[in-house]
Amino acid sequence: MPRKRLGEILIEQKVIDEDKLNKALKYQEQNRCLIGEALIKLGYATEEQVAIALSKQLGIPYASIQNQILKPEKGQNLEKIIPEKFARDNKIIPLFVENQIIAVAMSDPTDLMLLDNIRTMTGMEVQTFISTKAQILKVIDSFYQLETSLIDQAVESKVSKSDDISDSDVLTSDGKLDLDSVIMSQSSSAQAIKLVNAILKQAIAERTSDIHLEKYDEKISLRFRIDGVLHERTSPPKELFDNLIARVKILSKLNIAERRLPQDGAFSIRYQNRTIEVRVAVCPTVFGEKLVMRLLDKGGVELNLD
Structure with missing residues (x-):
């Protein structure tokens, strides 16, 4: 059975209609981007809606902060296996390691070059999860304990x-x-x-x-x-x-x-x-x-x- 297109899934989920899909396809052709990116940039769909639809299309689990899957396992030295700069540059976050397989959340699990780079860097096979760039960046901030957590600290500081x-x-x-x-x-x-x-x-x-x-x-x-x-x-x-x-x-x-x-x-x-x-x-x-x-x-x- 042929795989459904992302646009079809979003129409089924009543996120967009045929008219918006056609406009997004035209935008995609003019700007040479992915259809999901076109829908987001045109304001027809959110990052989360596109990620959930991609998860259904590709059969890859959706990870988010809300469903508690986008949560790196502690005590596995994940920050050393995938350094912070590589994670931030590529918008990925390591989740856990099991039986020489590293689970990674990423916004585009079809990026074969990135998957090859992860395999080369870690020496492990890769199990992919899909998430949004915004949520991945938020988890990167807290997991690698960068200055980026300073916004929350500044908000919470007492006068x-x-x-x-x-x-x-x-x-x-x-x-x-x-x-x-x-x-x-x-x-x-x-x-x-x-x-x-x-x-x-x-x-x-x-x-x-x-x-x-x-x-x-x-x-x-x-x-x-x-x-x-x-x-x-x-x-x-x-x-x-x-x-x-x-x-x-x-x-x-x-x-x-x-x-x-x-x-x-x-x-x-x-x-x-x-x-x-x-x-x-x-x-x-x-x-x-x-x-x-x-x-x-x-x-x-x-x-x-x-």
Whole structure:
């Protein structure tokens, strides 16, 4: 029996209709991408919906944080078998090893070259699971214990009445934001500074091109654009939103009192001996202001954080 096409499965699952599939096929042809990527970029399907449909099409188990399959086994030295840089670069996460077979979650289990590289690196056969890039990156963050967990730490840190912090504590002599500096204060302004720094560190580690921070009626949305696709990240506390916008405005030398007109600015980051330019755009919305930061690495396309 011939394998069903991904589009057919998504139509059966009532995720898309024939019209959307035809538009996605046209987009796929024009942009030379996978049909799943086309559907996601056009906004017709989510990453999770495409991954679940691929799981059904290929007969490969779907792994997620929610079903507790996307959870690396402890005590098997998985972080040494598949190094963090390889995992992050290829959007994979090792899950467990059994009988000289390594289980790996990946967003594209049809990538034969990547599977061969994993076999060569580990000396083992590979059992594949399918997951979304966003969930894989989130598990990579916690499993390899990178700075990227700093967003959660900054969100959870408690505000105290300790001494406030000034820009002289976090800026270099030439005015660049120093992400390597350690902020000891626990004041509310320090918490906003810590959270902005944590967001920038995580974005750099994940090779993010754009950071979107926006306020809605009931929540704050923080999203990273990675490989052209927006991914949700830990939402900052609602009460800190204005402080975060103000902090970025100050760094960008914008008018913090102006909230009715769009503003553009820029600032520079120093992080682990690299200089990264940040272009900033702030514009008013129904619920407040929307912030977009574009990261431009002056050191080259390849960001090496080792």
